[in-house]
Amino acid sequence: MRYIPNSPDERAEMLRQIGVASIENLFDSIPEELRLRGPLAVPAALSELELLKKFDAMAVHNEAARRISFLGGGAYSHYSPTIVDHLISRSEFFTAYTPYQPEISQGTLQAIFEFQTLVCQLTGMDIANASMYDGSTAMAEAVLMAERVTRRSKVIASSAIHPEYLQVAHTYVQHAGIELQHSPYSTETGATSADSLTGLDDKTAAVVVQSPNFFGCVEDLQALADKAHAVGALLIVVVTEAISFGLLKSPGACGADIVVAEGQSFGVPLSFGGPYVGLFATRDKYARQIPGRLVGEAFDAKGRRGYVLTLATREQHIRREKATSNICTNEGLIALAATIYLETMGPRGIEEVAQQCAQKAHYAARKLAEIEGFSLPFSAPFFDEFVVSGPGEAATLLAKLASERGIDGGIALSRYDPRRPNDFLVCVTETNTRKDIDALVSSLRELV
């Protein structure tokens, strides 16, 4: 898709055609007092050389970027092969237009089709869409879809789901006539108990659970699926750490009906929280209830393969009142980055990364629990994140660790739950070395 600039003459001709004297007149409907009268208060333009120097000087002040990091909680530090950035920077992908015209968008469409295929393989599901904005909005869309599929309006969400994901879901459903109930997690195991799902009955549209959950604990998905299915409800599984697909049994194989995930772990930089990419997969029978875009494989009269947007009648530009969602896009470039990452790593590569994350995290957990006054409050199995209880206020301890030792040791849970002042969430990935982990342990031992 080319960007076509226009000349002053062409602009004048366009204005003449629509009978307007100047571009200024196009804004006549905006009251005079609201219009900008004068230049914007931005600094003067700089040469490239000056700009690079300025940025370098600013970057020096960014101490956090150079810290050893054990931060997770929905955004994960993983290695991304250099090929990812290189390939997504190609202008055919980087400036691609929405692929509504398959005859000029085969490259983009094929990439999305491959993305969908990979998402199906990872989640153990039949069908996946072209991607959502991120993991949290994908979860909210899954809740809306469960209501459409079951025609029931009560949804039970585990309290061990990332608190911000729950907030996004609340925002989406609060005016949609859906009641979102929270079911407690076990304070012993850290996992959602299938036996204590509060409010589960034959009016429940879905049970929503995150695995590994916010505390890093792996949930017993099969047990939760059985409980949900017994009353005709769906099981929605949310995954924030997508690398876990490389090691854990897929949610699809455990009976999930909708699987959503944050795909940031697949070669997408942390970049202050976005843009990320939401994965959304479900069973074939719900294909027409899926939100967002779908790419299908088609064959022409001569049997030649091509890719097209399909089942588009679910989308708002076709039938607004019957649309499954008001999303009218997908995270094209980020989904492409995830696709290239997955295809570069391959199944064995993803498994290797997942193994490293799990093993290093378990090493770290063992070492941290050995420190006087520290313990692991939850007994459920975990993947690469886990909660640590310290001897005093976690927020204070972590701030000290960052400023004095240059280590981001985790996320203080008091930020989300005032009843857990001494607990913090530690995440260890393949990017953390044994030296990093040992430094975390020895620093904590010395600071307490």
Add this chain to the structure above:
Amino acid sequence: MANVPDNLHYSKDHEWVRVEGDTAVVGITDHAQEQLGDVVYVELPKTGETFPAHESFGSVESVKAVSEIFTPISGTITEVNDSLNDEPEKVNKDPYGEGWMIKIKMNAAGEVDSLLTAAEYEDFTKAEE
């Protein structure tokens, strides 16, 4: 020229009705399926649901478009043609036979009198064109 059997009642939304005792069998007309093109999906209601007349009870999706389908008369759904889930093309091949969509237990048999006869429906479709 589309096929318009004499023994059926027709609606202006292009549905047909075959009365069988107190039940009405409903589908879309040959003219409607011609206009739609290849049907790829039919969305139907559940057995036991009740509908007033002229209410959307589902939709027909073709490669070209999606159209709502409306109840020609009021009543309760007693049966739906589930075979259309796997073989929606029946609507194209045999709209008055195997392509039937729902059976409705009629609230009032008299309601069909307000529908069009075959001749009236033929005139109506010609006028539409």
